[in-house]
Amino acid sequence: MGRVAVTPARLTRMERGTILVVDDNPQILTVMTDLLSPLGYRIVCADSGQEALAMAAASPPDLVLLDVMMPGMDGFTVCRQVRADPRLAQVPIILVTALDDKASRVEGFDAGADEFISKPFDYVELRARVATILRLNRYRQLLEEQAKASAERARFFWAVDQSDDGMLLLGPDDRLSYANPRARALLGLAADAPFDEPFLALASRRYVPTPAEAWANWPAESGPDSPRYLVRPASRAAPELWLKVDLLPPSLSDDIHVLRLRDVTEQISTQREIWTFQAMIGHKLRTPLVSILGGLGLLSDGARRMDRESIAHISDVALAGARRLHAEIEDILHYLRPPAAIHSADRPTVAEAAAIAGRMAAELGIEQLAVAHEPDLGACPLAIARRSLEVALREVLENSVKFHPQRRPAVQITLERAGANILALVVRDDGPGLAPEQLAMAWRPYYQGERSFTGQVEGMGLGLSLVARIVHAVGGGYEIANRADGEGAVVTLTLPLAER
Helix, strand or coil: CCEEECCCCCCCCCCCCEEEEECCCHHHHHHHHHHHHHHCCEEEEECCHHHHHHHHHHCCCCEEEEECCCCCCCHHHHHHHHHHCCCCCCCCEEEEECCCCHHHHHHHHHHCCCEEEECCCCHHHHHHHHHHHHHHHHHHHHHHHCCHHHHHHHHHHHHHHCCCCEEEEECCCCEEEEECHHHHHHHCCCCCCCCCCEHHHHHHCCCEEECHHHHCCCCCCCCCCCCEEEEECCCCCCCCEEEEEEEECCCCCCCCEEEEEEECHHHHHHHHHHHHHHHHHHHHHHHHHHHHHHHHHHHHHHHHHCCHHHHHHHHHHHHHHHHHHHHHHHHHHHHHCCCCCCCCCCCCEHHHHHHHHHHHHHHCCCCEEEEEECHHHCCCEECCCHHHHHHHHHHHHHHHHHHCCCCCCEEEEEEEEEECCEEEEEEECCCCCCCHHHHHHCCCCCCCCCHHHHCCCCCCCCHHHHHHHHHHHCCCEEEEEECCCCCCEEEEEEEEECCC
């Protein structure tokens, strides 16, 4: 095919760049060209993997927009072959795919992709990601080509260009040498304030570095599965704020790191709300549906042989289940009415939290339960919404049931002081405990540890990940370990106490 879109002759320094668009659908190629050409990019198109590789080898592009699902050679294969070519190994690749599962994304990153865009794509997001990737690639090339004397100047101009995000330069001792205006605002630094503290110490004055394990080796790079965040917990005066921290490695010619702070509050909050809703749907609908379907199944199979009293009893059970289902659906509809904030003024006291734990355990059928809290803490309010606490406790307790061989765990819950204004909510069970891999992966999204016990997969693997997001948002922490005094696991949630 080899089509080339001619771009406007008048191009600024930040607009130059050649983009190779690869897709077997001519309409997609036209749409991509029409979207990106007006921005000053030179667009070349290929409708197959083989043609794309030939064009890239003949004239390396600045960026490849690559469709995954193509006949013959798919996008993953093209990506691997591009990375295997020394002349093309550094060319950024954005995979454009309708696949939205974790396995496909892992395969894409393993193949060497730099970024994903899902179909149908948002036009504004596509342009923004293309611009960002090209800027990052131009910047990398600039650092490699320039001498050490001019490298910091190049970083400075590039950082100024990224004004929507906080951009900083870090030396080998974690000391700041530059921060753009956005970064200074996020860190609470005046325009002329000196950099007299290491970055992590400065950031920790306003934010909670989250998750703790990702920050343990700062400022070394963290893996793609261990993103770093700075979280400002919600308060009565201000909502929560999540900053994603991206650390670009130093170039070969010096030891300066480039640091980006990006506000991802909306994405994190939206994802947490979705996970919360998924968890609530499963918990609220499963039990009444079992009663309804079980009762109706008995009536369908044996009503002709039953006496009236038995039929009436089973009908009552099914009707009670239907009424409960109706009530649960009404509760779900109420949940969907704005605002559906995970943080609210409805904050339970420690004594109420203990009562909530008892109620959650009863709903899950946990018969052997002991709940205790320090008496002097009973009236202290927690800095977490009641709904958030209910969701977190239910997820932790449901795991205790799920992992117990007989699904009849003995659970101990204690609420005790862990600091001046910190409560430790500790849940102990008597299950089989967890393997080292499970302990390391338990809080990650979509990890399903029950495979190791039964080979089955229950739920979506979001339980403890949802708990972690809820706890992080209020400035708390979490930990999971095996019991030292016998079999079983211990989950500890540390939650701030609110002002009375």
